[in-house]
Amino acid sequence: MANTWEFIQSWLRNRRSYNGTVNEYFENSRTNPNSRIVNSTQDKQACLIEDNDSALVALHKRLNFYFEVMGLLEAVNTTSVYGIPIASYQEVRRFKPQVLLYFKEDQEIKPKKLRAVEGQIQFRLMEFKSEEIPPKSRVKQLSDNIQREFASNNGYLWSRGRDLVTYTEAKQGYSLQISCPNKESGKEVVQKVLKVNGDQFKPEALNYKVNDSPQTKYPQTSLTKRIYESNYCQPIRRKVTKVRFQYALLHIHGLPQPIILADLTGRRVQLPGIDEWLEN
Template sequence: MTTITPAQPPDDKLPDNFDPFEHLQKIYIPQHNALVKRYFADLGDDWKPNIASSRSALRVACTMVDNDNQLMMNLRHHLLFDLLGYGKKDLGIFYGIPAESFQESVDGRPQVFLYFSQDSASVSEGEKKVEAEYSFRLMNETPATMTPVKAIALAKDIKQQFISGGQGVVFTKGKNIYKYYHEEHGYRLQVYGNTEVDTQDIITRLLKCQDILYDENRLVVSTPKKASITNQTATQLVYGKQKKKPRYRPVANVRFRYAYMYLRGNERPIYLVDATGRHHEALV
């Protein structure tokens, strides 16, 4: 087997006291910290390290300094890119088919998505967060007529409906299915809720994003006989190992996190509102 040795720069191109790790730090740290600055842009450009708030404490933890060793650099990188999700921020939403093909399968009207998830503190050990995502279409717009000005106005309406006291509003997800169709206005909602009152509140907020009134005659409720399973204890044999059975429509509070819009012809989602601090490019 032939061994290929990477080409090394001539010795006379490097100083006698050249330290590869120190050189890497000088190149890497400014690049990494530039991403940290962008991610925490909401805290301002001029800042001194402080841990007075959770956001500023995270920024201090992510920021690399000259005397960091390799372990510290790795930990700071892992915190920013993996735990806080910066490395995933530009990934497209996966539909099972390419996004462009998905958009071609519908009429091309802009589609707005609102994402909800359970607070980490309320997730039982060994379970995944309960999530929810609902969407509607802007039937009076097309990719050609949609503009940044209109998007900002929509973002402000979503913020008004789904942000309260600086946090996303909460609703209780459950086993019952509440369908609300108003296709002329772009709504085909299917909400898993716990009570009709709670679910009606969320549906009404979604409608108000386009200044549309709630019509109780359009609501169809499906209540399964099977009981909801929130805390699963039963197991099943999977590939030679005992694993927990899937939960059945668990009851859990989910909080609004962010909203984004897809336009046909636009490769990346347009983030409208963000209550997580992860999407610095969000319009609101």
């Protein structure tokens, strides 16, 4: 038994195995000034497996790393989604490359018992056909632009509200719907998205919609619904709040997983990052 543990311990401490993953994770957070990953000597020490650690201590350190530092428990314990596997979808649907920007409400401002508000913005790279692969220089440009427009200063805060700004320019791949508290706020988000793709803003493509009775149409208090002897809090439609940029993905037809263009969470390590992809 002792020899078995010594082998496992040696394997975990190998630079290409667990300890190598820990070192790489903290090094990436150190070199990325916009990363929100925790990074201190104590944090790293609580995760690295040492030569004299028992099996129980090593187990605790791995739990520290995956659940406390990386937050994988939160990633796994997410709300169920309606969807199909990427490979199955790509069998029946062809699509032009798609960029997805993901935002989420800070835990500090989220009311108790309610899920954090999320937001997504998507657009297509219309200069490429579904069977075409964007050159790496184009992908790097997208990544750099996202870092500048959305990933700097701890993540851009998108102000969401009861009003709606739409921006429709089909030939350029845009069909944006931005909930916002006012027109200027929504327009700001649209313009930042256009800068990511290197496009000029067209005033005629933007529309601003306001409900005649927004307080009645979109109340800001959560209602409960009773289902099978249990009460469930219902989501608030067009909640007035702020959601922070988390990460950006590039979906390319034929790739089984999207490419990470930017990630401030450090929790999407199962996907290929932009630097790793560019090196291949």
